[in-house]
Structure formats: C-alpha cells, structure tokens
Amino acid sequence: MRPVIGKPRGLEKGYADWPILVFIAIGFTILVLLTPGGRHAPELLLRDPDNVMRLVQVRDFLAGQSWWDVSQHRMAAGIPNNMHWSRLADLPLAALILFFSLFADTARAEVLAVIVEPPLLLIPTLYFLGRAAANLAGDEAAKVARLLALTATLFLSQFAPGRIDHHNIQLVLLALCLSALTDRPSWRAGAIAGTAIGLSLNIGLEMAPLLAIACAGMAARWLIEGAPMARIFNGLIAGLMVSSVFFYVLSVPPGEYARATADQLGRGHFVAIGSVGTVLLFASDKTSTNRRTRLLWLIMAAIAGVSAPLLAPELVRSPYSNIPPRLYDLWIENIRETASIVDVAQSQPSHLPRYFMFILIAFAVGLWLAKDLDRRGPVLLLLGVLAGGLVLTMWQLRAGAAASCVAIVIASAAIAHVWQGTNGRRSRAVAGTLVLVMNGWSGLALQALLERLEVRSENRTGQEIAGMPSGAIEGEEERPISRCEAAVRAAPLDSVPPGLVLSSLDAGAPILLRSRHETLSLGFHRNVQGVATTVDALLAPPDAARKILTARGVAYLFYCPSLEFGGFPRSTDASLGAMLAVGNAPEWLQPIAIAPTGDYAFYAVR
The missing domain is CATH 3.40.50 (Rossmann fold)
Incomplete structure (x- = not known):
C-alpha cells in the first residue's frame, strides 16, 4: 500500500523523541572533540576567519557595542567597516555566553558557548528534517533521516563545535521551511515557512536562491492544484512579507532602511518581495479553479519580479563587484569555499564523490519516488530545490551543505517507502542496500578508493596531478587549523x-x-x-x-x-x-x- 502524504504520523512520538535527539547531539559533540580538528575548539582555534570574527562581534556586543552597530571598529582603522552581518545571528552565541557566565568566568563561558552552540542547533534541525521526511513517507522515514544526517559530512560539518558562523542557523530555518511546505496544506503551515524564509534572508542571502525555488515550487503547485493549495500559498506569501519586514526593522538601524546593497537585505529586495508578493497575495486569496486565470496572475507576478532590477539595479550586482580585478585574481580566486566543480575536477578529481555522490543519488531516487507516490507535489517541490542546490554546489562547493539538507529528506523518504513495500524481506533488503549506498560515507569511501588509484597511477608515471596543491580544496569537516x-x-x-x-x-x-x-x-x-x-x-x-x-x-x-x-x-x-x-x-x-x-x-x- 502506498503511503499518503499528509498530516505527519507520530507528531508527539517517533521522530519527535527529543531525548534521542539530545543524546545524538551530545554524542556528536564528544566524537568531534576527539578528532584532530575538533580538539582545538576548546582553545578557540576555530579553523575559519568567519567563525573567529563572529566571536569577536559577539564579544564587542556583550561589551556594550550597540545592537544597531555591526561595524568592526578595529578593522582597517579609518576606513568604513560595516560587516554586513546581521545582529540576529549573534543572539544564540551571546545568550549562551551570558548563561555560562552565571557559573564560570568570561573566558571559560566563551569556550563553553563556542563548543555547545553548533550541536545545540543540530537538535531542531534533525527534528524538522525528520518531520519533513515523515510527511512524505511516515515515521520510519524520520528515523532514516536521522541516520542519513549523521553520515552527510557536508551537512554535519556545519554543526561541529566551533562552527559558530551563521550557516548552521540558516540550515535550521531551511529544515523548518521544508517541514512546513511538505505538511498538510494550511495557512498556518504556509505562514511558518514564510516566516522561516523571512528570518533566513535577514540573517544572510546565501540561501536566497534555494528559498526562491521553494517559493516558485509552491506557486507551481498552486497553479496546477488550484484551490487546495490556495491557503498554504497565501500563508507563505503573507508570512514572508510580514516577517522579512519585521526582522529587518528589528535588526537594521532606521537610517539604513533604504540601503542599496547586494550582499545583504536592502531596499531592492523589498521592491522584489513587495511587488511579487502583493500580486500573489491578492491572487492566492481568490478560490478560482480556473487554471488560466491563475497562470495570468503568475505571469503578472513574474513581470513584477523581472522589473524589480530596473528600480533597484543592486539586485543583479555581484557582492564582489567592488573588488578590483587584480585583487579578485589574487584573493577571491584563492578562497577555498568559492571553489567550483571545475576546480575540483582539475586539481583533485577523486574528491568529486564526496561533494556530489549523495546529492546525485538522492535526486535520482527522488524522481522514482515522485512517480511512485500517490501525491507527487511535495516530492517534486523538494526535487526542484535539490536541483537548484546541485547547480549551486557545482558553482561553489559551500552550497553542498544546504543541498545535502534537502537530499536527506528525499533519500530517507525513498528508503522508508521501499521498506514499507509489499514484497516483505525483499523490500527490506533493497531498503538496507539503499542505506549502505545512499549516504555521505559511501562518497568518502569512493574518494579513498580513487585516491589509492591516483597514487598508483602517479607512481607508474612519475607525474603529479596538475592544478592546486594537495589539500587546497577540502571540506569544512577536514579543514586543518591554520x-x-x-x-x-x-x-x-x-x-x-x-x-x-x-x-x-x-x-x-x-x-x-x-x-x-x-x-x-x-x-x-x-x-x-x-x-x-x-x-x-x-x-x-x-x-x-x-x-x-x-x-x-x-x-x-x-x-x-x-x-x-x-x-x-x-x-x-x-x-x-x-x-x-x-x-x-x-x-x-x-x-x-x-x-x-x-x-x-x-x-x-x-
């Protein structure tokens, strides 16, 4: 019997077993602290300048720097130094430092907060991913989602002790958005997803392409399915418009409300959100079952979105547009996280499975899952987001964590669906095989095999692989201490x-x-x-x-x-x-x- 996608089963039990999630986070923390990279977190050796700067910003905030002032006043003295970072992302770390300061000195409180904050954020992320998977294929899918999440190294590395930059907060919000959009259609579910998107955009724009694809996917579902999707789509648009303004006003100084920026939320983004959102909010409030009418509304919204850059050209401007070409070549091109699939293929081709194997397999089984389930809408929505994540990962490897987050939901639903098949032992054997093949560790295993083959080839030819030096491209999970x-x-x-x-x-x-x-x-x-x-x-x-x-x-x-x-x-x-x-x-x-x-x-x- 095929599972019906709808209200998640076991909301109060099964994947909502909070003690298990806490135990997973504690075990993960201990394991990471025992690894060569993780053991340095208690020394505040944080492996990435973004992590270090986040702690500097929080330290200045707790020392009395204004909530509205995110400038780093000791950076490039005498030069404008606004960091373009949102103060909202400082709150979890600042709150933990204040909490631990109740029974420890400030230095020890900082260490404890740096160690605890990322794994603490892993708990709600696992919960929301489990809920999204359960929405697709029942409670068994939630259990598989936990397992796959703990093997998805690109995803999991964002929650390692010391990884205190804002990316893990955005993964929490992405998982919340996915769980809401795959839930039974309701205005409340849409509003939750819209609020998560609005908060994520205020924290940073890295997730904007994937979140835009999710919104476009919901628009496509409303176009195809009509009235049943009207309320959740209406809630999504309303939640996005209200929350983006609310968090913007909460975190941006009044004098900067009209800022024209490409690397953070600004007036141009509100021109786009406001124009497109107003059209869709009005349209989705109508219960017309005429698909042609809905298509006309979407065309009008698309025209409004495409026209937004005419009023706000910063929307199509690169965040790096102010960097001279010579600096771009010497500096940006040598930043590890901006490496592309081409860079990896040219310098370390054996590393390709680690970045792409899990995502590609999840996409393939997702196509099968969409064909086999009674209701395809949520799966197709996730496939669209995953396809966008795959393209972004090919462009810049750092998008792999978000793509893996979506892949976990699709892969776990597919495995659970096979497990629940009518062929008994055979179905379970196939599901077990999928678990062995479709996880992050299988990509690492294939990488190790390819590396051994490369070494043998080099020994025979006496040549090294051309391109970047060994280790120039590596994941956050194995980045050495600088x-x-x-x-x-x-x-x-x-x-x-x-x-x-x-x-x-x-x-x-x-x-x-x-x-x-x-x-x-x-x-x-x-x-x-x-x-x-x-x-x-x-x-x-x-x-x-x-x-x-x-x-x-x-x-x-x-x-x-x-x-x-x-x-x-x-x-x-x-x-x-x-x-x-x-x-x-x-x-x-x-x-x-x-x-x-x-x-x-x-x-x-x-």
Whole structure:
C-alpha cells in the first residue's frame, strides 16, 4: 500500500523523541572533540576567519557595542567597516555566553558557548528534517533521516563545535521551511515557512536562491492544484512579507532602511518581495479553479519580479563587484569555499564523490519516488530545490551543505517507502542496500578508493596531478587549523602597546580576537582597501612597502607562513613578502618576537 502524504504520523512520538535527539547531539559533540580538528575548539582555534570574527562581534556586543552597530571598529582603522552581518545571528552565541557566565568566568563561558552552540542547533534541525521526511513517507522515514544526517559530512560539518558562523542557523530555518511546505496544506503551515524564509534572508542571502525555488515550487503547485493549495500559498506569501519586514526593522538601524546593497537585505529586495508578493497575495486569496486565470496572475507576478532590477539595479550586482580585478585574481580566486566543480575536477578529481555522490543519488531516487507516490507535489517541490542546490554546489562547493539538507529528506523518504513495500524481506533488503549506498560515507569511501588509484597511477608515471596543491580544496569537516591562527595564539602580541597590524589575511581575525591591536588584513569583501594595502605592501620591494605602511600608519607587521608571503603568482624574490618568508627582514623592521620554528615573526615598523 502506498503511503499518503499528509498530516505527519507520530507528531508527539517517533521522530519527535527529543531525548534521542539530545543524546545524538551530545554524542556528536564528544566524537568531534576527539578528532584532530575538533580538539582545538576548546582553545578557540576555530579553523575559519568567519567563525573567529563572529566571536569577536559577539564579544564587542556583550561589551556594550550597540545592537544597531555591526561595524568592526578595529578593522582597517579609518576606513568604513560595516560587516554586513546581521545582529540576529549573534543572539544564540551571546545568550549562551551570558548563561555560562552565571557559573564560570568570561573566558571559560566563551569556550563553553563556542563548543555547545553548533550541536545545540543540530537538535531542531534533525527534528524538522525528520518531520519533513515523515510527511512524505511516515515515521520510519524520520528515523532514516536521522541516520542519513549523521553520515552527510557536508551537512554535519556545519554543526561541529566551533562552527559558530551563521550557516548552521540558516540550515535550521531551511529544515523548518521544508517541514512546513511538505505538511498538510494550511495557512498556518504556509505562514511558518514564510516566516522561516523571512528570518533566513535577514540573517544572510546565501540561501536566497534555494528559498526562491521553494517559493516558485509552491506557486507551481498552486497553479496546477488550484484551490487546495490556495491557503498554504497565501500563508507563505503573507508570512514572508510580514516577517522579512519585521526582522529587518528589528535588526537594521532606521537610517539604513533604504540601503542599496547586494550582499545583504536592502531596499531592492523589498521592491522584489513587495511587488511579487502583493500580486500573489491578492491572487492566492481568490478560490478560482480556473487554471488560466491563475497562470495570468503568475505571469503578472513574474513581470513584477523581472522589473524589480530596473528600480533597484543592486539586485543583479555581484557582492564582489567592488573588488578590483587584480585583487579578485589574487584573493577571491584563492578562497577555498568559492571553489567550483571545475576546480575540483582539475586539481583533485577523486574528491568529486564526496561533494556530489549523495546529492546525485538522492535526486535520482527522488524522481522514482515522485512517480511512485500517490501525491507527487511535495516530492517534486523538494526535487526542484535539490536541483537548484546541485547547480549551486557545482558553482561553489559551500552550497553542498544546504543541498545535502534537502537530499536527506528525499533519500530517507525513498528508503522508508521501499521498506514499507509489499514484497516483505525483499523490500527490506533493497531498503538496507539503499542505506549502505545512499549516504555521505559511501562518497568518502569512493574518494579513498580513487585516491589509492591516483597514487598508483602517479607512481607508474612519475607525474603529479596538475592544478592546486594537495589539500587546497577540502571540506569544512577536514579543514586543518591554520598555521597563522595557531601562530597568533602563540605570539606575545600584547607585549607591546596597541597599534595597527599588517599580516596575512588568515591572521587578521585571530589578531582581533587575541589582542588589543587593530588590523588592516581581514579577508572580508567589504574590507577592500585593507586587503589592497596588505597585498600591495607584501608584493612591493622593501623600500616601496615601507612607504605604503607608513602612509597607512601601520605600527606592526606579523609574519606567518601563508599565501601572502611569497605565494602570490605575481610575487618575486625581491618582494617584501617573499623576503620575510625566507627570514630576510629589511632593517626597518625591528624584531619583537621570532619563533625558533619559523612559525611566526612579529616586527615593529620603524
């Protein structure tokens, strides 16, 4: 018997077993803290400048910086430094620090909060993913969803202790949106999904393409199914319009309401949401069963959406449009998380299964599931979102976590549907085989096999794979501790009076976290002048570099082994960065502290 998609069975039990979810989160935390990467979280070695900067921002907020002020005042002194980050994403970490401060000192409270916050967010995410899967194929699907989630490394890495950037919060909201949109159609379910989308957009725009596809999918369902989908579609639009405005007003200073920005929610996005939403809100309130009429309404909404960039051109402007081409080539092209499928295929082809195998298999079985279930609408909706996630992951690997989130729901529903088949043992054997094949670990296993074959091939030919150096592209789950981050922790930075520091871009955020200094060298796309000064100085000969540093008021230079010191394509042996990399500092750099191992050198600029 085919399961009917509708009200989830076992809402108060089964996948809603909160103690089990808590136990899973605790076990996951312990396991991660025992791994080579995870054991550094208690030392606040957080592996990613975004994680470090999030803690710096929260620390400043708790120290009295205004709710409305998300600027980093020690970044690139004298240069506009709004971080474009939402204060809303600071709340979970700030709340945990305040809670742990009740029975621990501030330093220990920060460590506890950094360790606890990501796994804590995993609990509601697993719940919502289980609910979405149960909506498709019953309670058994929810149990499978938990299992698959714990093997989906791209997804799970976002909840590892220390991963305190905002991406895991957005995954919680994506899972909530999926659970609501696959639920029995109602205005309440639509409003919940719309509210989740509105909050996610205010936190960051990374999920915007997938959320837009979800909304388009609901519009398609309303077009095809008519009146039964009118209330949930109406609730979705209303929830999105109200929540996006509410959270915007809550987190944005009144003087910036009309901001024209491409990298955060602004006036242009509200032009699009308002124009499209108004048309659809009015249309979905009608209960007409005339499909042609509904199609006309959707065409009108599409015209309104396409016209929005005419009034707000920032909607089609790249967030990196303010970065000069030379900086883009030297800097953005070398950022790990912006690597594409082409980069992986050229440099480390054996890594392709890790990023794409689970997603592709889930998409394939989703096509079968949509054909076999009595009601195809929710499955087709998820397939559309997953297809968008797959394309985004091919463009930038960092989208793989969101795509995996959708794949977990589809794959678990397919496995549960096979398990519930009428062929008894045979159905269960097939379902068990799918579990073994369709999970994140199978991609890692295939990667390991391909790597062994590559090594054998290299040994026979005496050649290495062309492209990026080994390890240049890697997932968050295995990203090593930056040598610069560890160096900053070891260096006696506060042994001298506070001043402006120039360093590698990886070291900038840790310098803010562990010292009283200011820094130019932070790899955030709004810090263009600071990055340009860093690159120009380190690529220049020593005398020219000294003039650049003096003009910007740089008091100190911090060296650690990194791309900026002699590794840039345009770097020469006579450049300041290359000279420092071999320990040949010009006389105008006075040593303050130099590590015997060569891991760092701290100089005063004279």
